[in-house]
Amino acid sequence: MIVLGIESSCDETGVALVETAGTRVPALRAHALHSQVDMHQAYGGVVPELASRDHIRRVLPLARQVLGQAGCALSEVDVVAYTRGPGLAGALLVGAGVACALGAALDRPVLGVHHLEGHLLSPFLSRDPPEFPFIALLVSGGHTQLMQVEGVGRYALLGETIDDAAGEAFDKSAKLLGLGYPGGPALSRLAQQGDPAAFKLPRPLLHSGDLDFSFAGLKTAVLTQVRKLGDELDRRKADLAASTEAAIVEVLVKKSLAALDASGLRRIVVAGGVGANRLLRAQLDAACARRGVRVHYPELDLCTDNGAMIALAAAMRLQAGVQAASADYAFDVRPRWPLASLTEG
Ligand code: KG4
Numbered sequence: 001m002i003v004l005g006i007e008s009s010c011d012e013t014g015v016a017l018v019e020t021a022g023t024r025v026p027a028l029r030a031h032a033l034h035s036q037v038d039m040h041q042a043y044g045g046v047v048p049e050l051a052s053r054d055h056i057r058r059v060l061p062l063a064r065q066v067l068g069q070a071g072c073a074l075s076e077v078d079v080v081a082y083t084r085g086p087g088l089a090g091a092l093l094v095g096a097g098v099a100c101a102l103g104a105a106l107d108r109p110v111l112g113v114h115h116l117e118g119h120l121l122s123p124f125l126s127r128d129p130p131e132f133p134f135i136a137l138l139v140s141g142g143h144t145q146l147m148q149v150e151g152v153g154r155y156a157l158l159g160e161t162i163d164d165a166a167g168e169a170f171d172k173s174a175k176l177l178g179l180g181y182p183g184g185p186a187l188s189r190l191a192q193q194g195d196p197a198a199f200k201l202p203r204p205l206l207h208s209g210d211l212d213f214s215f216a217g218l219k220t221a222v223l224t225q226v227r228k229l230g231d232e233l234d235r236r237k238a239d240l241a242a243s244t245e246a247a248i249v250e251v252l253v254k255k256s257l258a259a260l261d262a263s264g265l266r267r268i269v270v271a272g273g274v275g276a277n278r279l280l281r282a283q284l285d286a287a288c289a290r291r292g293v294r295v296h297y298p299e300l301d302l303c304t305d306n307g308a309m310i311a312l313a314a315a316m317r318l319q320a321g322v323q324a325a326s327a328d329y330a331f332d333v334r335p336r337w338p339l340a341s342l343t344e345g
């Protein structure tokens with residue numbers, strides 16, 4: 001079975017083809033991506049209307065590119081998958097509209113996928129795929145969650161951020177340091193030249209005894225330091241970046257270990273854009289190696305938003321029999337959609 005997947009929830013248009021055979025993990029045939037980062041950079045963040053318009057421009061050329069790369073005819077596609085939510089309503093409607101139009105024209109069923117389920121399952125396309133059950137640390141621009149994953153479609157929420165997401169903390173701090181948008185990767189690069197112990201920044205909820213996160217206070221602490229430094233900021237910027245990254249990463253690692261301890265599981269999957277962060281990977285790998293816990297990541301190019309994870313999640317849902325693709329082309333997107341609500345019963 002060949003699944004065409006379309007991602008358009010935020011600022012990347014992604015299209016991919018995966019192929020399933022029996023019960024084997026679906027194989028990625030081809031994927032293509034267009035990032036809108038350059039376009040939104042001038043505004044310091046994503047402009048939803050511009051995002052939607054750009055998805056419209058990109059999605060069909062990307063689909064043609066992917067079909068060409070895979071040597072696959074459009075008529076060979078069995079199911080068309082799209083990101084149904086969460087995300088920007090207008091942006092989601094582009095992918096959903098195109099997927100449903102393709103499905104109707106080809107007389108093939110469609111399947112709307114949860115964006116975070118895509119992230120969470122994306123390590124199955126890596127060279128070192130996980131096995132169920134596992135703990136998942138989902139760290140993106142909009143979400144920070146710890147989930148217990150028993151199988152496809154069986155997700156229990158263990159803890160989440162009560163305010164800003166980890167990616168948001170990176171992005172907002174980076175903006176305060178004048179590093180542009182999205183600031184996560186830039187802040188992380190600058191941090192390599194700085195001293196992570198130079199500034200004492202808060203580790204919110206580190207000892208709260210639960211698995212929730214809070215990052216809003218950190219951004220305020222960074223702002224306070226920026227104001228205090230004044231003209232000195234340029235000279236100390238790398239130190240402040242390193243201290244910020246260290247604070248975010250320490251909380252993510254400690255809470256992940258607490259989730260592993262509480263569940264008794266020996267396997268963790270890290271997914272979402274912040275999962276590309278080098279310090280997070282190094283510290284989590286070291287802590288997990290000491291405890292005999294296996295850590296799985298998506299390949300680096302599939303850490304941030306992409307179409308491959310959407311095609312994969314659809315294919316795995318179909319394989320596991322948790323959802324059937326549908327010929328109801330009345331697409332409805334869900335800009336707000338809790339992942340745990342996918343679990344039935
Ligand atoms: O998963 P993603 O591509 O989009 C959402 O679904 O939100 O995540 C984007 C987030 C942004 O906040 C970006 O700054 C962050 O991931 N990010 C990073 C790194 N690469 C991406 N944060 C820290 N270090 C990185 N290397």
Ligand code: ZN
Nearest residue numbers: 119140304305
């Ligand atoms: Zn994402």
